[in-house]
Amino acid sequence: QVQLVESGGGLVQAGGSLRLSCAASGRTFSSYAMAWFRQAPGKEREFAAAISGSDGVTYYADSVKGRFTISRDNAKNTVYLQMNSLKPEDTAVYYCAASKNYGTITLVRALDAWGQGTLVTVSS
DSSP states (O other): OOOEEEEOOEEEETTOOEEEEEEEOSSOGGGSEEEEEEEOTTSOOEEEEEEOSSSOOEEEOTTTTTTEEEEEETTTTEEEEEEOSOOGGGOEEEEEEEESOGGGTTOGGGOSEEOOOEEEEEEO
16 A cells, blocks of 8 residues: 655745655555545545546646646656645645545545655744
8 A cells, every 4th residue: 555745834924835745665656546635634634636647647636736736757657736825724634645536536535545644834
């Protein structure tokens, strides 16, 4: 099973940008669809963005569409989340996740592996 480690979180002012990275172990990274989820204090974990394994098809939650971009580098076993025009409501712990099934990638219960999370704080 793939293991995931996120990095790149931090404190940023509203309107700023951050890029999160998620490094994956294993030789089958390209066979996994990848996603970013986030969990704000006191709220449930929610889907943010996803990308399919080999052909790079992407999908975004309405709340981040047009501001966030998910990408992957299968040669480096890494998935990225470029976050622009950040808002205070984007403050959350961001989690990288992997699934063998792109069709259910938005469902928390359907993911095969999770990273430990990285905190993003957006100040107003």
